[in-house]
Amino acid sequence: MQRTVRLSLWLAVPLALFIPAISALAQSAGGAGAPPAGGPPGGNPLALTFKTPDPAHGKEISQSCQGCHGPGLVSKDEAVPGLAGQHSSYTRLQLAAFRAKLRPSEVMWKQAANLSDQDIADIAAYAGGLQPGPAWAVAGADTALRTKGEALFHMGDGPRNIIACAICHGADGRGDDRLGVASITNLAPRYGGEVLAEFKNTPEFGVPHPNAMRIMLRPMTDEDMKAVEVYISSMGK
Ligand code: HEC
Ligand code: HEC
Numbered sequence: 001m002q003r004t005v006r007l008s009l010w011l012a013v014p015l016a017l018f019i020p021a022i023s024a025l026a027q028s029a030g031g032a033g034a035p036p037a038g039g040p041p042g043g044n045p046l047a048l049t050f051k052t053p054d055p056a057h058g059k060e061i062s063q064s065c066q067g068c069h070g071p072g073l074v075s076k077d078e079a080v081p082g083l084a085g086q087h088s089s090y091t092r093l094q095l096a097a098f099r100a101k102l103r104p105s106e107v108m109w110k111q112a113a114n115l116s117d118q119d120i121a122d123i124a125a126y127a128g129g130l131q132p133g134p135a136w137a138v139a140g141a142d143t144a145l146r147t148k149g150e151a152l153f154h155m156g157d158g159p160r161n162i163i164a165c166a167i168c169h170g171a172d173g174r175g176d177d178r179l180g181v182a183s184i185t186n187l188a189p190r191y192g193g194e195v196l197a198e199f200k201n202t203p204e205f206g207v208p209h210p211n212a213m214r215i216m217l218r219p220m221t222d223e224d225m226k227a228v229e230v231y232i233s234s235m236g237k
Helices: 002-030 055-061 063-069 088-099 106-113 117-128 140-155 165-169 189-201 212-217 222-233
Strands: none
Touching (some): 055 117
């Protein structure tokens, strides 16, 4: 099948891109030897130290998050990502990045400021055990964009050096916890567009962190990004 050939051709690329991702994750999961957050200068503020996560505690302390992220952490707001069903490795990394003010968002800087490493691990474990939210509806004019987004998602565009999103995020958009690849199925649409623009336009963190998305989005136009935004928000349909 033509698609299989294309997939195997692209496989080497994500593997190479993941090497930094894997080393960053190995640091955070092991804890030993990793400097604590806010530790010595030159340490990686994204490396967390925690014991076996406690989802019940995560549930308790994430009550305050539901006003924005939605009841049961399923978002009802197009501009706010749902957290339900997101992989815990990805949620931990994002909360550590907000707390260290490496990822932009004044709203989330305040929310993450007082969370300990253990709180972050507990919330991430709780959220990761929930079912992802339902698909978002696609408005009339956007159905053509959705079709374009679907093709880019599953097949990429070889001549333009665009890698299929499915290679890393999976055909179902559920990503991979071990590799730190976010689940993006049914992602809140406006947030999806904003986060893609953020990956494309803001500098990288400057510490070990998966940069796959930044590299991957380089050849994509605004219209390509809008198309995949529409598609991933509605994937469950
Ligand atoms: C006042 C509203 C608000 C509250 C309260 C809030 N958040 Fe957020 N959160 C946001 C917004 C908006 C974003 C998107 C940030 C961006 O990228 O611009 C976000 C992003 C995130 C992300 C990144 C998700 C992703 O898919 O990348 C995580 C994780 C997160 N919040 C966790 C939490 C947790 C845990 C709490 C509670 C301790 C919380 N938030 C409370 C508004 C809020
Ligand atoms: C080479 C692997 C790779 C490819 C290809 C890839 N991604 Fe990603 N993606 C990642 C990784 C790794 C992350 C987590 C990045 C981080 O931790 O900051 C991610 C994160 C994301 C996020 C953020 C999710 C959130 O909740 O904020 C979105 C949205 C996303 N990808 C969409 C896409 C789309 C759309 C495509 C195809 C156009 C794509 N990705 C292709 C590896 C990839």
